Amino acid sequence: MARHKPWSAERASGIIAEHTHLEGATLPILHALQETFGYVDSGAVPLIADALNLSRAEVHGCITFYHDFRAHPAGRHEVKLCRAEACQAMGSDKLHREILGRLGCGWHETTADGSATVEPVYCLGLCANGPAALVDGEPVAHLTADALEAALTEVRQ
Amino acid sequence: MSVTLYVPRDAVALGLGANKVARALFAGAERRGLDVTIVRTGSRGLFWLEPMVEIGTPEGRVAYGPVTLADVDALLDAGLTTGGDHALRLGDPEKIPYLARQQRLTFHRCGVIDPVSVDDYRAHGGYRGLEAALKLDAEGIVAAVRESGLRGRGGAGFPAGIKWNTVMLAEADQKYVVCNADEGDSGTFADRMMMEGDPFNLIEGMTIAGVATGATRGYIYLRSEYPQAFATLKEAIANGVTAGVLGDNILGSGKSFHLDVRLGAGAYICGEETSLLESLEGKRGIVRAKPPIPALKGFLGKPTLVNNVMTFTAVPWILENGARAYADYGMGRSLGTLPIQLAGNIKHGGLIEMAFGITLRQVIEDFGGGTRSGRPVRAVQVGGPLGAYFPDHLLDTPLDYEAMAAKKGLVGHGGIVVFDDTVDMAAQARFAFEFCATESCGKCTPCRIGATRGVETMDKVIAGIRPDANLKLVEDLCEVMTDGSLCAMGGLTPMPVMSAITHFPEDFRRAGSLPAAAE
Numbered sequence: 001m002a003r004h005k006p007w008s009a010e011r012a013s014g015i016i017a018e019h020t021h022l023e024g025a026t027l028p029i030l031h032a033l034q035e036t037f038g039y040v041d042s043g044a045v046p047l048i049a050d051a052l053n054l055s056r057a058e059v060h061g062c063i064t065f066y067h068d069f070r071a072h073p074a075g076r077h078e079v080k081l082c083r084a085e086a087c088q089a090m091g092s093d094k095l096h097r098e099i100l101g102r103l104g105c106g107w108h109e110t111t112a113d114g115s116a117t118v119e120p121v122y123c124l125g126l127c128a129n130g131p132a133a134l135v136d137g138e139p140v141a142h143l144t145a146d147a148l149e150a151a152l153t154e155v156r157q
Numbered sequence: 158m159s160v161t162l163y164v165p166r167d168a169v170a171l172g173l174g175a176n177k178v179a180r181a182l183f184a185g186a187e188r189r190g191l192d193v194t195i196v197r198t199g200s201r202g203l204f205w206l207e208p209m210v211e212i213g214t215p216e217g218r219v220a221y222g223p224v225t226l227a228d229v230d231a232l233l234d235a236g237l238t239t240g241g242d243h244a245l246r247l248g249d250p251e252k253i254p255y256l257a258r259q260q261r262l263t264f265h266r267c268g269v270i271d272p273v274s275v276d277d278y279r280a281h282g283g284y285r286g287l288e289a290a291l292k293l294d295a296e297g298i299v300a301a302v303r304e305s306g307l308r309g310r311g312g313a314g315f316p317a318g319i320k321w322n323t324v325m326l327a328e329a330d331q332k333y334v335v336c337n338a339d340e341g342d343s344g345t346f347a348d349r350m351m352m353e354g355d356p357f358n359l360i361e362g363m364t365i366a367g368v369a370t371g372a373t374r375g376y377i378y379l380r381s382e383y384p385q386a387f388a389t390l391k392e393a394i395a396n397g398v399t400a401g402v403l404g405d406n407i408l409g410s411g412k413s414f415h416l417d418v419r420l421g422a423g424a425y426i427c428g429e430e431t432s433l434l435e436s437l438e439g440k441r442g443i444v445r446a447k448p449p450i451p452a453l454k455g456f457l458g459k460p461t462l463v464n465n466v467m468t469f470t471a472v473p474w475i476l477e478n479g480a481r482a483y484a485d486y487g488m489g490r491s492l493g494t495l496p497i498q499l500a501g502n503i504k505h506g507g508l509i510e511m512a513f514g515i516t517l518r519q520v521i522e523d524f525g526g527g528t529r530s531g532r533p534v535r536a537v538q539v540g541g542p543l544g545a546y547f548p549d550h551l552l553d554t555p556l557d558y559e560a561m562a563a564k565k566g567l568v569g570h571g572g573i574v575v576f577d578d579t580v581d582m583a584a585q586a587r588f589a590f591e592f593c594a595t596e597s598c599g600k601c602t603p604c605r606i607g608a609t610r611g612v613e614t615m616d617k618v619i620a621g622i623r624p625d626a627n628l629k630l631v632e633d634l635c636e637v638m639t640d641g642s643l644c645a646m647g648g649l650t651p652m653p654v655m656s657a658i659t660h661f662p663e664d665f666r667r668a669g670s671l672p673a674a675a676e
Contacts, residue, residue, distance in 0.1 A: 023457065024419070026439030031381075031420055052439070065441035066422035068381055080382070084343030085538055086574045088588070089501035090529070122425060122542075122592065124382050125346035127574065128204040128499060128506025129169050137384040141172030 003076060003136075004038035011036065012044050016051045025052055026062050030069055039070045067119075074117035075110040077155050079148065080134040083120045086127035095131050098145045116152060159192045160238045163211040163218070165268065167200035167353050168385045169346075174226055175208035181229040182210070182237075191238050199354015201268030202508025203255055211250060214240045220250040255524060260486060261510045262474045262494050263467065264347075267354035273392045275400040278357040284402060286473030290365045291410045295325050298369035302472065304480035306492030311337055311428070311465030312540065312569040312645070314491075314558045320462060323452040324370040327460035332372035334363050334414075335437065335456060335463045338379040338386075339421050339428040342541025344572030347496040348466035350508055352379070352386040355470075356393040357402075360416060362469030364407060365476060367414040370462050377418040378433050390418045425542075425596035429644045430463045432598060443598045444644045465570070467496055488514035491557040491568075501538075501574035502528045511556075518552040521575060532577035536585070536661065540569025542592050543649035545656035546585065565656060567649070582661035587615040589653040597646060604647025607638045611654065621668025628658060628665060 005011065012033060019029045029048055033040050040063055049056045063069045081096055103111050103118060110117045126132035129141035135151040164170075164179040179195055186193040200207060209222030210232075219240040221232060228245060235243040247253060250268075270277040278284070290298050303318025324332060336359065340348040351359060363375045379387055394416055397403035405413045419437060421427050427436045431445035434456050455461025471493060475483045484492045491513035497520055499506045504526040511520075517537060521527075528534055536546045539556075545566035547554070554564050561568050576585075590611030597604045611634055617627045635651030642648040658665060 024437050024439040027419065027422060027436065030422070058440070061441050062439065065443075066424050068422035084592075085542060085585070085588070086344045086500040086572075088585075089574055089576045089580070121382055121423065122596070123341055123343045123345075124168075125340060125349035126169055126172055127344045127346055127501065127572070128503065129172065129207070130501070132172065134382070134384070139168045139172035139385070141169055 004073075005036055007037050007041045007043065009043055009047065012041070013047055016044075016047055020051050026054070026059065027066075030063060030066075034069060037073075039073050042071065075114050077116045077136050077152060078134075079116050079118045079152070080121045080124070081118065081143075082122070082124045082126070082130065082132045084123040084127075086123070087130035087132055090130040092131040095143065095145065099148055102145055102149070115156060159194050161213040162193050162195045162238070163198045163213070164195055165200045165208060166197040166385070167207070167268075167350060168383070169204050170200055170207040170209070171385065173207050173223065177226050178208050178210065178224050178229060181226055182233070185229055185233045186238065189233060191233075193238060196271050198270060199267045199272050200350055201250060201256060202264065202350055203253065203505075204507040205505050206247065209247070209250070210237075212238060212240055216240075218250055220247040220253070221245045222247055255505060255507065255509075258524075259510050260494050260512055262483070262486070263358070263470050263496060264351070264355070264508060264510050266358065267350060267508075270355065272354050272356055272389055273396055275357065275396055275402060278355070282477070283357055283473075284361055284408070286476035287361050287365055287368075287402075287408065289476045290368055291408065291412075295369050295371065298365060298476070299325055301476055301480045302369070305471075305475045305483040306487070306490070307468065307471055307475065307483070308491070308558070309465060310467030310471070310495075310570065312342075312567065314568065317464060317468055320452055320464070321366065321369055323450070324372070324460050324462040327453055329460050331374065331459050332370055333456045333459055333461040334366045334370065334372045334375040335434070335461055336363055336375070336377040336469055337428060337430060337433055337463055337465050338377050339433060340383075340466070340570065341380060341425040341428045342543075342570050342572050344500040344538065344574035345498050345541060345570045346500070347498050347508060347571065349383050349386050351466055351470055352383070353389050356390050357397065358470045358473060359466055360393060360397055360403065362472040363416060364403070364414045365472050366462055366464070366469060368412055370460075372460075372462060373413045373415060375414060375416045376437060376456070377416070378421060378427070378437055379418055380421045380427075381423055387418065387420060394418065424598075425592075426598045426646055429646060432644075433463065434461065441598075443600050444646075446643065467570070486512035488512070488555065488557050489559055491559070495556055495568070495571050497556065498570075498572045499525050499575070500572060502530055502577050503575045504529050513557050514555045516553050516555050517547065517573065520556070520573060521552065525575065528575060528577045530577050530579075532579065534575055535578040536576045536580055536582060538574045538576070538585075538653065539572070540567040541572050542589065543567070543645060543652055544569050544572075545652050546582065546660060547656070548660040551660070565652070567652065582657040582664040583615070583619050583667065586654045586657040586665075587612060587619065589650055589657075590615055593646060593650040601641070601643040601647060603638045603641040604643070604650070607634055607642075607647060608650060610634060611650075618665055619668060624666060624668075631658070
């Protein structure tokens with residue numbers, strides 16, 4: 001089953017309406033949209049702007065400021081690899097070259113079969129057990145290229 | 158009679174297979190006709206032993222670890238449910254020297270209790286701090302925080318009592334308490350561990366802050382890289398409302414405190430308090446100029462108390478046991494305990510809560526047991542990506558705000574990242590600039606432009622292009638960034654860079670000098 005639903009302005013409006021009562025609702029809305037659709041469609045910008053009485057520029061600016069939000073659909077699964085110092089101390093740079101080589105894609109890119117998108121992150125708080133990764137939000141400590149393959153196989157099932 | 162097994166659900170334990178271990182233990186016990194209950198706890202922070210499974214016996218807890226899926230059947234056959242002998246048996250977890258030597262004031266429940274159970278929290282001393290606070294007036298609570306000597310644990314070390322007092326005295330129709338849980342520094346995980354293992358300690362600390370300052374609403378701003386902590390906090394807050402420790406009429410006091418948790422979106426800069434407030438308001442996380450200070454004009458322009466997770470979680474203990482008892486720990490003007498996080502290339506990494514004053518060497522050698530790779534320690538970065546790299550000869554520096562500053566370093570959030578002798582310090586210095594370029598909010602020029610120019614100049618040094626002249630340029634650039642940046646992001650990026658250049662000069666001359674024409 002697909003993790004994400006296809007973009008729908010109607011569904012997006014419903015999600016937005018659920019959050020407008022919050023103080024500072026923009027980020028909760030963007031997270032909820034990305035959770036549902038896998039990305040924040042440009043069609044959501046005027047809907048959010050209208051609902052929160054903001055300019056479209058303010059909403060667009062907010063989306064582009066944060067690393068988490070993406071403007072285009074990504075792969076079916078998300079791999080976040082930690083590039084920060086504690087993981088570097090355990091050889092993450094070399095490991096990442098190997099992983100990206102095996103997956104055949106670069107940072108922020110999706111594998112050719114569309115199954116996984118790879119994003120860099122700076123620290124997952126697993127710093128005594130690095131290198132570390134998150135696969136669809138599930139932590140992987142003492143990461144190796146084989147362990148990542150196993151984790152991806154598991155989430156694909 | 159049912160036997161209780163405790164299996165951590167801390168992200169580290171999960172990352173090492175704790176869910177599979179828990180399922181296998183339950184299934185294996187069932188097959189053997191054993192009646193077991195599994196309680197999912199946080200971690201005690203002995204991370205090389207995770208997943209660490211504990212059994213409740215009449216004589217107390219017995220621990221086993223690290224337990225992998227492959228060990229489960231052998232453990233059950235060895236009589237794990239009665240504390241039976243096995244190669245992985247660690248005995249009483251509290252007697253493991255790593256834990257026994259610590260001074261756990263803030264973390265004493267972490268890894269012990271069911272994190273989302275109000276009853277379990279109260280059975281282990283929870284809410285005694287709030288009960289004590291409710292017997293005092295606002296001035297009395299603030300006085301206790303001030304007299305404890307507690308300083309902001311997020312990194313800046315600002316006296317908490319002064320901040321609390323400012324918010325208490327501010328007049329407004331609405332005030333806020335905001336917890337900075339945007340723990341972005343590499344090598345730090347104390348906040349995460351606390352939120353996953355003992356979230357009510359944070360909730361209680363924030364509630365006390367609300368009562369003291371007159372703030373009836375609170376937010377925890379949590380980084381999105383911590384999905385497990387998010388789920389745990391959500392569950393804990395919902396349970397807290399049901400139990401009457403959050404919401405209206407807390408503990409029957411007539412006072413209100415409403416708490417919510419909000420997710421960041423992968424921006425390191427949002428750990429800076431004004432940027433955090435912008436983000437919480439739903440804007441780009443751009444740093445604000447100060448004044449006005451957030452204590453007077455913070456979230457939505459209202460007086461706002463912003464403290465770190467570790468600051469709030471120190472408070473319940475202080476209120477319960479007294480300011481004097483807390484101030485008895487520590488040295489100089491750094492009082493109380495510091496949750497130290499030992500990470501990177503280290504054999505025994507984990508959470509070490511100790512009074513201020515322990516030296517880096519004691520932490521790395523006595524607790525850490527040297528590097529995981531087995532090679533010699535070469536460099537140690539203290540205080541996150543904006544902290545200094547220390548060489549061996551500075552490892553006898555005590556962890557104390559002033560002592561670290563005197564060596565041109567910082568305590569920061571208490572993270573220590575160990576590197577062995579394969580580290581290339583020029584690459585680390587370059588990374589510090591690169592990280593700043595990636596994460597700068599862009600508001601001030603020294604940070605926005607300086608970081609990018611820093612990467613370019615460091616690339617020349619690494620390539621051997623006029624290294625002396627270019628290092629001079631880096632030094633000059635660092636001075637501008639230190640003096641001219643709006644916040645600590647640009648202001649402290651020079652710290653890792655300059656410490657690497659100062660203490661490890663040989664790494665910046667590896668390429669040999671190329672003729673100027675190569676430029």
